[in-house]
Amino acid sequence: MLARVLREDFRQTPSDVVVAAGEPAVMECIPPRGHPEPTISWKRNNVRVNDRDERITIRGGKLMISNSRKSDAGMYVCVGTNMVGEKDSDPAELVVFERPVFTKQPVNQVVLADDTVDFSCEVHGDPTPTVRWRREEGELPRGRFEIRGDNSLRLSQVRAEDEGTYTCVSENAVGKAEVSGILQVHDSCCCALK
Structure with missing residues (x-):
């Protein structure tokens, strides 16, 4: 029988992303090798990201935000979890800028x-x-x-x-x-x- 394992090193850690408000933002992550294969979730500013928001999709190791807003900005961490435990990736920052808009x-x-x-x-x-x-x-x-x-x-x-x-x-x-x-x-x- 295979031992249950969760290694330390993420195979791919998320990188910083800069987008304009309204554009899609994508962060990618490949969790550490493990047995059973770890599942992935994401945290923003230490709070679990809720993919019930229709703008947010978590598929495989990808976090996709379809229509980024200023409020999506922050520090994101990819979390790999299996029966052995969970590991957090290094944080990556999502910066959401706003294009120029004329007020006068x-x-x-x-x-x-x-x-x-x-x-x-x-x-x-x-x-x-x-x-x-x-x-x-x-x-x-x-x-x-x-x-x-x-x-x-x-x-x-x-x-x-x-x-x-x-x-x-x-x-x-x-x-x-x-x-x-x-x-x-x-x-x-x-x-x-x-």
Whole structure:
């Protein structure tokens, strides 16, 4: 008769995983050799993972989360169990990042020459996204624009040649997003003529 055994070493320990919220996350593990063959379960932050959640599947040594959320992040441990006992793998971290999402977007504007224009652009994401502005028709008006602390774009003393599409581009480790606003400039002299 074969002795009941559960060896020490996991044949494959889970590795750290980084995903964007909404993407699937997969962690893999092959338990130590044992007799009887060990079954596998998973713990997140020392609490057993419940695969009754329809997003979570545990099959073989794989833990699959179909639509990851921020709340899924944490330290995961693969647990191999048989009659002899149970062994925990080294922990692996699941990091769930969020793609940039705009909370304030630029709006199309019609202004008079020499006016000051503000295009707003507020964005949320994890890690904190970078924000830059570009103009589809060429460069931003040299010496007459500033990007403010809240990422809004201010154009001063606008001229007819500043007309065009201004795009706020936001990017982080897991994604990129952009939104645009259109500027139209009317010549102030013509409006005065009745």
